[in-house]
Amino acid sequence: MAPVPTPSAEPDDDLDSYVGLDARTAQERARGRGWSTVRTLPTGAIITMEYLRGRINFEVADDTVKRCWKG
Structure with missing residues:
Protein backbone atom coordinates (compact mmCIF):
# COMPACT_ATOMS: atom_id res chain seq x y z
CA MET A 1 0.00 0.00 0.00
CA ALA A 2 1.33 3.45 -0.90
CA PRO A 3 2.10 5.91 1.88
CA VAL A 4 -0.36 8.71 2.55
CA PRO A 5 1.19 12.00 1.37
CA THR A 6 1.91 14.55 4.05
CA PRO A 7 0.87 18.07 3.08
CA SER A 8 3.66 20.60 3.11
CA ALA A 9 3.71 23.04 5.99
CA GLU A 10 2.42 26.55 5.48
CA PRO A 11 4.72 29.46 6.27
CA ASP A 12 4.48 30.77 9.82
CA ASP A 13 3.57 34.30 8.81
CA ASP A 14 1.79 37.33 10.28
CA LEU A 15 -0.99 37.90 7.76
CA ASP A 16 -1.81 41.33 9.19
CA SER A 17 1.67 42.51 8.19
CA TYR A 18 0.56 42.57 4.53
CA VAL A 19 -2.34 44.96 5.06
CA GLY A 20 -1.44 48.43 3.81
CA LEU A 21 1.34 47.27 1.48
CA ASP A 22 1.17 47.87 -2.24
CA ALA A 23 0.17 44.73 -4.15
CA TRP A 35 3.84 30.81 0.03
CA SER A 36 3.46 28.52 -2.98
CA THR A 37 0.43 30.34 -4.41
CA VAL A 38 -0.23 34.07 -4.14
CA ARG A 39 -3.68 35.24 -5.25
CA THR A 40 -4.60 38.92 -5.68
CA LEU A 41 -8.30 39.73 -5.87
CA PRO A 42 -10.23 42.96 -6.38
CA THR A 43 -12.64 44.04 -3.66
CA GLY A 44 -15.96 42.23 -4.02
CA ALA A 45 -14.60 39.46 -6.27
CA ILE A 46 -16.69 36.31 -6.35
CA ILE A 47 -14.46 33.34 -5.53
CA THR A 48 -14.79 29.72 -4.56
CA MET A 49 -14.12 29.01 -0.91
CA GLU A 50 -12.11 25.78 -1.20
CA TYR A 51 -9.07 25.71 1.04
CA LEU A 52 -5.78 25.34 -0.78
CA ARG A 53 -2.85 24.69 1.53
CA GLY A 54 0.06 27.04 0.88
CA ARG A 55 -2.06 29.77 -0.74
CA ILE A 56 -2.26 33.35 0.50
CA ASN A 57 -5.00 35.69 -0.72
CA PHE A 58 -4.90 39.46 -0.95
CA GLU A 59 -7.93 41.69 -1.40
CA VAL A 60 -6.58 44.73 -3.22
CA ALA A 61 -8.16 48.14 -3.87
CA ASP A 62 -6.28 51.10 -5.36
CA ASP A 63 -3.12 48.93 -5.47
CA THR A 64 -3.20 48.54 -1.66
CA VAL A 65 -3.80 45.31 0.26
CA LYS A 66 -6.99 45.78 2.29
CA ARG A 67 -7.36 42.22 3.62
CA CYS A 68 -5.30 39.05 3.72
CA TRP A 69 -6.16 35.41 4.47
CA LYS A 70 -4.71 32.00 3.85
CA GLY A 71 -6.26 29.16 1.92
Missing part, protein backbone atom coordinates in the same frame (compact mmCIF):
# COMPACT_ATOMS: atom_id res chain seq x y z
CA ARG A 24 3.56 44.09 -5.76
CA THR A 25 5.48 44.38 -2.49
CA ALA A 26 3.00 42.07 -0.76
CA GLN A 27 3.29 39.47 -3.53
CA GLU A 28 7.10 39.54 -3.46
CA ARG A 29 7.17 39.29 0.34
CA ALA A 30 4.73 36.36 0.35
CA ARG A 31 6.73 34.42 -2.24
CA GLY A 32 9.93 35.16 -0.33
CA ARG A 33 8.37 33.81 2.86
CA GLY A 34 7.47 30.53 1.18
Whole structure:
Protein backbone atom coordinates (compact mmCIF):
# COMPACT_ATOMS: atom_id res chain seq x y z
CA MET A 1 0.00 0.00 0.00
CA ALA A 2 1.33 3.45 -0.90
CA PRO A 3 2.10 5.91 1.88
CA VAL A 4 -0.36 8.71 2.55
CA PRO A 5 1.19 12.00 1.37
CA THR A 6 1.91 14.55 4.05
CA PRO A 7 0.87 18.07 3.08
CA SER A 8 3.66 20.60 3.11
CA ALA A 9 3.71 23.04 5.99
CA GLU A 10 2.42 26.55 5.48
CA PRO A 11 4.72 29.46 6.27
CA ASP A 12 4.48 30.77 9.82
CA ASP A 13 3.57 34.30 8.81
CA ASP A 14 1.79 37.33 10.28
CA LEU A 15 -0.99 37.90 7.76
CA ASP A 16 -1.81 41.33 9.19
CA SER A 17 1.67 42.51 8.19
CA TYR A 18 0.56 42.57 4.53
CA VAL A 19 -2.34 44.96 5.06
CA GLY A 20 -1.44 48.43 3.81
CA LEU A 21 1.34 47.27 1.48
CA ASP A 22 1.17 47.87 -2.24
CA ALA A 23 0.17 44.73 -4.15
CA ARG A 24 3.56 44.09 -5.76
CA THR A 25 5.48 44.38 -2.49
CA ALA A 26 3.00 42.07 -0.76
CA GLN A 27 3.29 39.47 -3.53
CA GLU A 28 7.10 39.54 -3.46
CA ARG A 29 7.17 39.29 0.34
CA ALA A 30 4.73 36.36 0.35
CA ARG A 31 6.73 34.42 -2.24
CA GLY A 32 9.93 35.16 -0.33
CA ARG A 33 8.37 33.81 2.86
CA GLY A 34 7.47 30.53 1.18
CA TRP A 35 3.84 30.81 0.03
CA SER A 36 3.46 28.52 -2.98
CA THR A 37 0.43 30.34 -4.41
CA VAL A 38 -0.23 34.07 -4.14
CA ARG A 39 -3.68 35.24 -5.25
CA THR A 40 -4.60 38.92 -5.68
CA LEU A 41 -8.30 39.73 -5.87
CA PRO A 42 -10.23 42.96 -6.38
CA THR A 43 -12.64 44.04 -3.66
CA GLY A 44 -15.96 42.23 -4.02
CA ALA A 45 -14.60 39.46 -6.27
CA ILE A 46 -16.69 36.31 -6.35
CA ILE A 47 -14.46 33.34 -5.53
CA THR A 48 -14.79 29.72 -4.56
CA MET A 49 -14.12 29.01 -0.91
CA GLU A 50 -12.11 25.78 -1.20
CA TYR A 51 -9.07 25.71 1.04
CA LEU A 52 -5.78 25.34 -0.78
CA ARG A 53 -2.85 24.69 1.53
CA GLY A 54 0.06 27.04 0.88
CA ARG A 55 -2.06 29.77 -0.74
CA ILE A 56 -2.26 33.35 0.50
CA ASN A 57 -5.00 35.69 -0.72
CA PHE A 58 -4.90 39.46 -0.95
CA GLU A 59 -7.93 41.69 -1.40
CA VAL A 60 -6.58 44.73 -3.22
CA ALA A 61 -8.16 48.14 -3.87
CA ASP A 62 -6.28 51.10 -5.36
CA ASP A 63 -3.12 48.93 -5.47
CA THR A 64 -3.20 48.54 -1.66
CA VAL A 65 -3.80 45.31 0.26
CA LYS A 66 -6.99 45.78 2.29
CA ARG A 67 -7.36 42.22 3.62
CA CYS A 68 -5.30 39.05 3.72
CA TRP A 69 -6.16 35.41 4.47
CA LYS A 70 -4.71 32.00 3.85
CA GLY A 71 -6.26 29.16 1.92
